Amino acid sequence: MYRQKYLFLLPGLLVLVAIILFPLLFTIRVSFSSWDVYNPGLNWIGGENYGRLWEDARYWQALGRLTLLSVTTVLIQYVLGFALALMVWRDLAARRLFRVLFLIPMMTTPVVMSVLWRTIFHESLGPLNPILESLGIGAAPWLSSAGWAFAAVVMVEVWQWTPFMFLLLLAGLLSLPNEPYLAAKIDGAGPVRTFFSVTFPMLGAISVGAILIRLIEASKIMETVYVLTSGGPGTSTETSSYYIYIRGMRDFQIGYSAALSLTYLIIMIVALTVIAKLLVRALVKDAA
């Protein structure tokens, strides 16, 4: 009778095996094959795909680019999100309206939003360059120059996902107790010092959670790059997931893209684990 309780775990276990374990194991197996458009099938070629990716400079460049893009966008999103959350946290007229307005970018579909931004960035037809010119700043080659295209991807990512940071940090701010703020006032801490000594450390755990969620999401960036720049000009905005997509879905090198995917997954797990530990140590006092 007592052992029958394990039967209740079976449906969940079956779903887990079906949607996580099987695809993962299958991908591992595929990564040791030369499955491509000419030879579809699970032949065994050993670690050949892994050897190939080790020497694939384009893959590692994409990974480096992804790292830069993720760190840059998440950092900017965190700072902006925190600033906006602080702005509408307390004494601001119509703060409820602002709280909703700030969330709008996050509610748009990434592909639709990327198409809109591609139109905005369009160098001859888009509205951004005329505005910059009217301000005397001058037009920029937004999507045709490597540096500007990277900046454009960063801007769109920041625009769309800052609200996510804002939402989590605002929820954290609203859950903070008032008492430490009263104590800080009496203990001689002005608004700036109170932020760094009370607000920021008390939001440490939420900050770590928000940054990690965004890093995980940012490391999977695909739609924005696909629609906005298609990885270009050249490969200047190509990220890991987009490169894997090219190898797998465009070149149909399924075996090789499986090896790329698995390597990417392992790197991400290791990197995010290390980052999580570092962030917890730096931002969460309880970890000391």
Place this chain on the structure above:
Amino acid sequence: MLKITDLELLVGSVAHLAAINASFQPGTLTTILGRTGAGKTTLMRAIAGLIAPDRGQILLDGTGWTRLPPWKRPVAMVTQQFINYPHLNVRDNVAFPLVRAGVAKADAAARAEAALARVGLAAMVDRRPSALSGGQQQRVAIARALVKKAPVLLLDEPFVNLDYNLREAFRKDLVDLLAVETGTVVLYASTDPREALQMGDQIVLLADGRIVQSGSPRDVFANPASLTAASVVNDPPINPIPFHQNGVADFGALGQQAITLPSGAYTLGLRASDIRAGGPHQARVTLTEVTGSETLTHLSLNGLDLVMQEKSVVLRSPGDVVGVHLDLHKGLVFGADGQRAGV
């Protein structure tokens, strides 16, 4: 010297503080005594800068701070709630005001540990406030207030949320701790007259946002200037017994008393301890409260609601009839305007 002049604070049309004028000397502990809602906390918060008064001035040694933000005022404060920083350990909690004042971290930590030793928490410096009991958390708050060495220390009913035994013990400890703070103006808000009589060098009675009397605790207790002051400074509150003076004081069914006063209507304030069981007047018991070794019996006598205080535990039930004696000659006489008469 801390001086407050014409302090006034209105919320809507209701005066939470009105015409507050007082001065407090360094090295003295002044108890601000008043019932709940009298304006004690509002006064403390106004001094600390946590709320802005509508008019009036707060001056320390002649320097006005009414417009200074709270973090720039040389004030330390302990509130009713156990207020600490949940993300800091006990040592860092106490060191916080020192670090903010620019004291080096190592020095601040050493001074914080010394302050914690004074309040009996030397062994708990590395714990978080959440790992402490309510009493210990309040000791942390007291240590944090003391370590700041501010010229003004505000204690807003710091022990009100502690149990009776702890409150008694802390009160004595606090008096010992404050004995060495000779250059500090200490204001201690309380609703408990016994606490005020036990602790304060000076007492200020507050009612409806106004100071109704101030002076030495013994003097204020013995000679309350008004029925309101008498009510605030007595616990249980003084029993108001109306009488008519026409040659003698006529208390109706309670008898007459020889008092020299002009003719007119008066009120006799009779302390609960001046009513005794075992007298000729038959009173009906409406409620009995046993507090420690005392019994407070609420009585109904000839339409008057009275409270009798006995230094023993006497259990009576509502509806019981008890014979009582009223020591009317010990009462305090107040005129129709509520002010003391016949003094």
